[in-house]
Amino acid sequence: MARTLNFMQAINEAIAEEMRRDPSVFVLGEDVRVSPFGQTAGLVEEFGEERILNTPIAENAITGAAMGAAMNGMRPILELMFCDFSMLAMDQICNHLGQWRYITGGQYPLPLTIRTAVGAGMRMAYGHSQSLESQFIQAPGLILVEPSTPYDAKGLLKSAIRSDDPVVVFEHKKLIFGGVEGEVPEEDYTVPFGQAVVRKQGQDATVVAFGFMGYEALNAAQELAQDNIAIEIIDPRSIVPLDKDTIFESVEKTGRLIIVEEGRLRGGLGAEIAALACGDYFSLLKAPVQRVAAPMIPIPGSPVLEDLYLPNKDSIVRAVRRVC
């Protein structure tokens, strides 16, 4: 039986169910008892203060503490409130977390889930708005996922909590605050890593859209349909591992590839997929690969400027038109 849940409820439910299932799962982070955005709200009533642990404001140190707990039999879920703040913990995340299992010769897997919020458009200016996923893709040993529906939010988070590898889950603020709803089964399920979904079928161009950008792509599809351009929209769901098969099976059909992300252009997720396309899949392409991403500037505080900064339906339409 499925019910309708919003994005935030789906996250909350995933955590609660995993905590009931496995006593080694616990939550830590800054103000997770009250919960700044609401994803962990109410959990302290059921699970108590020991398993819903408020921490000092010290991102690198709480990440290290979570890693230590993971080294010693626990499965922590760490909240790094804003993805921007995760940069304070990049020593732990990039230098240690992803690499620990390897440098200890497999002796110390770190089953740690980090949840962090990305996304602009909330008028939070330069330091609380960035989508910094691409900062993490150079770090070996991490799994990176970004859900865009309540179903995926719950299913991917459950996979993350059960994974023996460290996982970073990027939650878009527009999905958290915007209350996007969707069907979520009552029964236990997970969404596996590395499996993309085709959100809309089409034969003219393949649009790979990460996270919230999938919604912008759906809007773009409507506009393009008026000109009889049918785009195929793929939601990768996992950034690492990336479901190359689904993406390039689609490109084989369409011959055109557009990658859309909310993060910045240079060295972004699009650059990585474009490089794959130019290498292993070059023969499939009928047109140059297009990247839609944010410009290489800070996110401006002005609402007008912020809207200009953000990739959206219009920039996707323009990119598709360049090649179709």
Added chain:
Amino acid sequence: MSLSNAKLLELYRKMLLVRSMEETHGKLLQEGKIQLMGHFGTGQEAVAIGVTGPLRPEDILFGTHRGVGEFIGKGMTPKDIWLEYLGKKAGPCRGKGTLHLADRKLNIPGLVSSLGADFSMAVGTALASKMRRTDQVTLYYVGEGTCNQADAHPSMCMAALWKLPVVFAVCTNQFCELSYMCDHYPTDDVAPRAAGYGIPYEVVDGQDIAVTYEATERAVAHARRGQGPFLVEYKTFRMATHFTGDPGHYVNPEEREQWAARDPIDLCRKKLLEAAVITADADQKLRAEVQAEVDGAVREGFAAADPTVEDLFEDLYSGKGVL
């Protein structure tokens, strides 16, 4: 003195092993047989062995870059250390850690590259020990220089706030890399910082193994009783330079001589001879035996198989294959 003669002898043997391991490392470097640089803990053996001596097998140790002392102290064998140092497949980290020693069977979770990144990890292992209702203690062994990393503070704060079973063992060896401690600290001691978090502390002589052992024993017992963290600062002197490529021109030779007169191994030997726990002959034999153990470990290390290209992509994720 609560330390039995048998225990003292055991600790003495470990100190000899540490010294011999590091001297051998230095020799291999000089002979051009290896390139692996060393940061030796010569003169600090009583701290490294004293802080690990009171630990139980299930207790967790975070060690430092300075030599092999605490790793030997926690039970790593010369053989495992050399297998790892030489990057061999049979090393505990399968040759992927080398200087970054980790050994799960001994509860040694690893050695970080960025100083102080493990401060908070030690808080985390202690948090898990408490949450899992074990009476396991984490010992965080750290140099005074590293205690200036920002994370030292939230780590001590969390440890005290959550009353965690962690002992902060600060080895004050007078140097922080290529400079004296006074370039790094406005105070003589690091330990009083603990008071800011309500953490009890002691400052002790780091040259006398009985003192270092017993101070650690008290701190560990405090943590194990559920009374929360404890900090011990051990005063010693780095007789080695910072690393094997450092000529150490900045070291004051007179001061070094003064400390050399209180070499921890010599002090311990004197005690053992005076108490007739060993004879001079037995001591000679013991030293030869220790050196033979190290030489054997080095030989076995060199003879062991290197990892292959197949190993290159192993151990990154728990699943098979490269992503």
